[in-house]
Amino acid sequence: MNDWKTICRVDDIPVLGARTVTRASGGDIAVFRTADDKVFALLDRCPHKGGPLSQGIVFGESVACPLHNWTIGLDDGCAAAPDVGCVQRFSVRVEDGAVALDLAELAQPVPVAA
Amino acid sequence: MVGNGMAGVRTLEELLRIAPDLYEITVFGAEPHPNYNRILLSPVLAGEQTLADIVLNPLSWYDEHDITLHLGKKVVDVHRSRRIVVADDGTEAPYDRLLVATGSNPFILPLPGKDLAGVISYRDIADTNAMIETAKTHKHAVVIGGGLLGLEAANGLMLRGMSVTVVHIAPWLMERQLDEVAGNMLQKSLESRGLKFLIGAQTAALVGEETGPEGEPGPARGRVRAVRFKDGSEERADLVVMAAGIRPNTALAEKIGLHCSRGIVVNDTMQTITDGRIYAVGECAAHRGIAYGLVAPLFEQAKVCATHLGEFGIGRYLGSQTSTKLKVTGIDLFSAGDFAGGGESEEILLSDPYNSVYKKLVVKDDKLIGACLYGDTADGSWYFDMIREAKNIAQIRDQLMFGEQHLGDTGHAGNNRASAMADSAEVCGCNGVRKGTIVKAIREQGLFTLDEVRKCTKASGSCGSCTGLVEQILMATAGAGYTAAPKLKPVCGCTDANHQQVRDAIREQHLLTIAQVYEHLDWRTPNGCASCRPAVNYYLISTWPHEALDDPQSRFINERAHANIQKNGTFSVVPRMWAGETNSSELRRIADVVDKYKIPTVKVTGGQRIDLLGVKKEDLQAVWQDLGMPSGHAYGKTLRTVKTCVGSEWCRFGTQDSTRMGKELERDLWRMYAPHKVKLAVSGCPRNCAESGIKDVGVIGVDSGWEIYVAGNGGIKTDVAQFLCKVTTHQEVLDVSAAFLQLYREEGWYLERTVHYVGRVGLDHVKARVIDDVENQKRLFERLRFSLDGLPDPWFEHDKARVDVRQFEPIAI
Numbered sequence: 053m054n055d056w057k058t059i060c061r062v063d064d065i066p067v068l069g070a071r072t073v074t075r076a077s078g079g080d081i082a083v084f085r086t087a088d089d090k091v092f093a094l095l096d097r098c099p100h101k102g103g104p105l106s107q108g109i110v111f112g113e114s115v116a117c118p119l120h121n122w123t124i125g126l127d128d129g130c131a132a133a134p135d136v137g138c139v140q141r142f143s144v145r146v147e148d149g150a151v152a153l154d155l156a157e158l159a160q161p162v163p164v165a166a
Numbered sequence: 167m168v169g170n171g172m173a174g175v176r177t178l179e180e181l182l183r184i185a186p187d188l189y190e191i192t193v194f195g196a197e198p199h200p201n202y203n204r205i206l207l208s209p210v211l212a213g214e215q216t217l218a219d220i221v222l223n224p225l226s227w228y229d230e231h232d233i234t235l236h237l238g239k240k241v242v243d244v245h246r247s248r249r250i251v252v253a254d255d256g257t258e259a260p261y262d263r264l265l266v267a268t269g270s271n272p273f274i275l276p277l278p279g280k281d282l283a284g285v286i287s288y289r290d291i292a293d294t295n296a297m298i299e300t301a302k303t304h305k306h307a308v309v310i311g312g313g314l315l316g317l318e319a320a321n322g323l324m325l326r327g328m329s330v331t332v333v334h335i336a337p338w339l340m341e342r343q344l345d346e347v348a349g350n351m352l353q354k355s356l357e358s359r360g361l362k363f364l365i366g367a368q369t370a371a372l373v374g375e376e377t378g379p380e381g382e383p384g385p386a387r388g389r390v391r392a393v394r395f396k397d398g399s400e401e402r403a404d405l406v407v408m409a410a411g412i413r414p415n416t417a418l419a420e421k422i423g424l425h426c427s428r429g430i431v432v433n434d435t436m437q438t439i440t441d442g443r444i445y446a447v448g449e450c451a452a453h454r455g456i457a458y459g460l461v462a463p464l465f466e467q468a469k470v471c472a473t474h475l476g477e478f479g480i481g482r483y484l485g486s487q488t489s490t491k492l493k494v495t496g497i498d499l500f501s502a503g504d505f506a507g508g509g510e511s512e513e514i515l516l517s518d519p520y521n522s523v524y525k526k527l528v529v530k531d532d533k534l535i536g537a538c539l540y541g542d543t544a545d546g547s548w549y550f551d552m553i554r555e556a557k558n559i560a561q562i563r564d565q566l567m568f569g570e571q572h573l574g575d576t577g578h579a580g581n582n583r584a585s586a587m588a589d590s591a592e593v594c595g596c597n598g599v600r601k602g603t604i605v606k607a608i609r610e611q612g613l614f615t616l617d618e619v620r621k622c623t624k625a626s627g628s629c630g631s632c633t634g635l636v637e638q639i640l641m642a643t644a645g646a647g648y649t650a651a652p653k654l655k656p657v658c659g660c661t662d663a664n665h666q667q668v669r670d671a672i673r674e675q676h677l678l679t680i681a682q683v684y685e686h687l688d689w690r691t692p693n694g695c696a697s698c699r700p701a702v703n704y705y706l707i708s709t710w711p712h713e714a715l716d717d718p719q720s721r722f723i724n725e726r727a728h729a730n731i732q733k734n735g736t737f738s739v740v741p742r743m744w745a746g747e748t749n750s751s752e753l754r755r756i757a758d759v760v761d762k763y764k765i766p767t768v769k770v771t772g773g774q775r776i777d778l779l780g781v782k783k784e785d786l787q788a789v790w791q792d793l794g795m796p797s798g799h800a801y802g803k804t805l806r807t808v809k810t811c812v813g814s815e816w817c818r819f820g821t822q823d824s825t826r827m828g829k830e831l832e833r834d835l836w837r838m839y840a841p842h843k844v845k846l847a848v849s850g851c852p853r854n855c856a857e858s859g860i861k862d863v864g865v866i867g868v869d870s871g872w873e874i875y876v877a878g879n880g881g882i883k884t885d886v887a888q889f890l891c892k893v894t895t896h897q898e899v900l901d902v903s904a905a906f907l908q909l910y911r912e913e914g915w916y917l918e919r920t921v922h923y924v925g926r927v928g929l930d931h932v933k934a935r936v937i938d939d940v941e942n943q944k945r946l947f948e949r950l951r952f953s954l955d956g957l958p959d960p961w962f963e964h965d966k967a968r969v970d971v972r973q974f975e976p977i978a979i
Contacts, residue, residue: 057979059977059979060977064972066718066970066972066973067719068719069719069970069973071972071976071977072976072977073976073977073978073979074976074977074978074979075978075979076979080976083977087692087693101733102734102735103735104731107723107726107727107731107735108723109695109696109699109700109719109720109721109722110719111693111695111696111699112691112693112695114695116695116696118722118723118731119733123696134611134621134622155979158979
């Protein structure tokens with residue numbers, strides 16, 4: 053069962069940027085907005101050394117991690133070759149400009165940091 | 167096979183490798199020894215090795231390969247029609263194919279007395295043993311012939327305690343392998359070891375002892391006593407070694423009717439031209455008129471011969487270039503090709519008599535055709551390869567003399583340094599990448615370009631100082647598939663345009679947004695990538711200040727958050743302290759902020775400021791506010807700091823007020839974005855306590871004013887700043903510094919430090935625009951003023967600085 057919770061408007065996220073969403077259980081979530089207003093959500097933790105992806109430069113449907121410049125796909129959460137690794141993805145619903153995350157999904161335990 | 171020497175046995179080895187069961191092999195050897203390394207007789211004579219050390223194929227080897235070995239039996243006849251070989255003891259052996267490898271004989275000068283006892287040649291184990299035995303009981307030796315073999319013999323006899331004189335008829339030693347200079351250096355060096363030389367002396371006769379010394383049972387009658395020369399003089403000798411050259415041993419071949427001319431004449435398959443069943447290799451064979459006396463060509467012959475004996479029928483021997491090395495311990499000598507030069511050729515010479523080093527390279531038509539090295543022969547084989555391959559050396563001519571190592575550091579040509587590295591050797595110090603890792607990645611992932619290697623392994627991806635080495639490894643591993651990087655690289659994979667083309671287009675077309683640039687230059691991606699967008703953003707705002715709008719989303723996080731991101735995602739804050747000076751109220755505020763926001767680490771920076779490390783992003787705005795100090799811009803491609811010494815205000819040595827000068831510079835230039843970070847320093851006297859010599863702009867106070875240095879760097883590779891000019895007033899320092907930095911801001915490529923920028927355009931280019939052209943200096947200065955005019959402090963004027971403050975507010979669920 054999905055339990056959608058509106059967190060912000062699409063316009064609250066910078067174009068080619070991100071906002072961070074904190075949750076009580078820990079494990080921040082990065083919510084990204086692309087140039088064509090698509091919204092994606094990933095665990096805010098690069099699969100490489102745990103860098104905060106929300107702080108990276110967004111381009112196309114990718115983000116460059118601010119620590120060591122790994123490129124992570126927003127859609128699949130996976131590092132672009134030759135780097136290897138994936139970060140947890142979260143479902144996003146956008147309706148009438150409102151961005152919603154699934155509370156049920158967010159309630160699941162945070163994976164232990166690599 | 168007739169002859170059990172190096173060339174013949176090598177042929178058998180090659181043959182056994184490709185066709186192990188084709189022949190039943192019989193070998194006749196006149197010497198009572200299995201195949202040994204004749205080249206190493208000299209070290210044996212010199213006492214550096216023993217006979218056992220130099221055996222190449224022990225008797226067991228012959229057994230293992232079912233070879234019938236007749237040692238100590240000299241073949242005296244071959245019945246070619248019946249195909250039977252006959253030895254001196256009557257042993258016979260039939261053949262389908264006969265390999266003649268009888269080698270060579272020493273040339274015995276036809277002198278009176280040549281048959282006296284104590285007159286020997288230097289060719290085999292028996293001669294060597296004779297010399298070793300003689301040296302135990304006799305004192306005086308004369309070696310006739312100052313060639314390779316003669317000198318090695320003389321050296322060995324001397325080491326065994328004899329007093330040795332070398333008689334040499336030519337004007338200098340080893341005249342066939344060395345030029346006069348090297349020959350004389352060699353003579354000097356050998357003389358200092360105790361050898362005596364009679365150069366140009368012609369031997370007339372060898373004088374025998376008619377009787378022993380009076381009243382004593384002297385040595386056997388007829389032993390040699392002295393060498394007599396044409397001028398009548400004599401040199402005492404208990405032993406005479408004839409080392410006047412070798413002649414192919416063709417006695418057997420001639421007897422059985424094989425055509426001989428300076429050796430047994432063979433074709434390119436090493437087959438004798440007389441009898442298709444008979445082959446000849448080694449020193450006895452004459453190929454295209456040349457009988458070789460060195461081991462490398464003989465082994466090449468062996469290989470060719472074996473393929474034909476093995477019925478593979480491939481390969482032709484086309485002759486060899488030969489090179490020479492002298493095997494006298496402690497003397498390095500090498501020669502190859504046409505080292506005499508003359509005619510159309512040119513000579514490159516290096517002569518260092520003090521260190522006894524002499525090198526001569528002979529070049530003709532951009533090709534190395536000969537080399538003669540004395541004292542330092544490390545690059546001998548490298549030169550030799552170039553001679554053999556007739557390689558065009560035009561590109562490396564100016565560095566040729568300094569050898570392969572020298573070339574290996576920079577160019578592509580010296581790939582041997584990379585090949586020679588062990589797999590465990592570290593190539594990229596920044597990322598800890600070892601050679602083996604790079605080679606593996608290249609092989610397994612099929613990489614062909616430097617960029618691919620960089621992406622896959624991170625090697626050379628950081629400071630780039632190992633780029634040349636990585637390229638060499640790539641070239642050595644990927645071989646012909648290697649693609650050299652183009653000279654002017656595109657900005658990134660999104661475009662083919664390079665940095666200069668982007669800068670030019672923005673200025674010429676008056677482009678004002680990133681989107682316009684991408685459209686105009688046909689970018690392949692809709693909104694670029696993390697490499698090109700910050701570059702293009704910088705080019706826009708530096709070219710069209712107050713007109714093009716800064717795009718924070720195209721900036722790296724540090725310049726977007728105006729703080730330095732740390733490995734755990736927190737930030738560091740460095741407030742500005744003008745020229746490194748602070749006071750009690752600033753320090754008190756800093757202390758309060760540290761307490762209030764529980765900042766874990768406070769550190770003094772190298773740029774004379776205080777760094778607060780571990781600040782949470784959501785606290786940044788409040789920290790700035792509470793500090794009440796300007797942004798230090800320690801996070802950006804901007805003016806960072808102006809480091810100063812105490813200066814004349816306090817220092818007893820100070821000649822200028824460096825702190826005031828530093829403050830003036832910093833107040834003039836702060837908030838200035840640039841292609842990369844910019845660091846300044848001002849020292850109040852030439853003691854230079856502020857380390858002005860490694861800054862982008864370094865100012866040093868002298869009695870009469872200020873010296874300005876530019877393009878120094880204390881980073882990955884330390885580069886000393888270059889002197890730009892000397893001025894008298896503070897205002898001139900400000901004018902010149904600003905003009906230089908504006909030129910860099912306008913012409914530098916993104917992420918190019920001043921040292922690389924000035925390296926690219928040249929200091930003369932900078933001087934012409936900043937110093938010589940006073941009007942231009944003024945215009946540069948004014949353009950910088952215009953750019954910086956009214957720029958906000960991003961820590962306090964968020965709107966004006968286009969700081970998106972939403973980033974400091976996380977959304978809580």
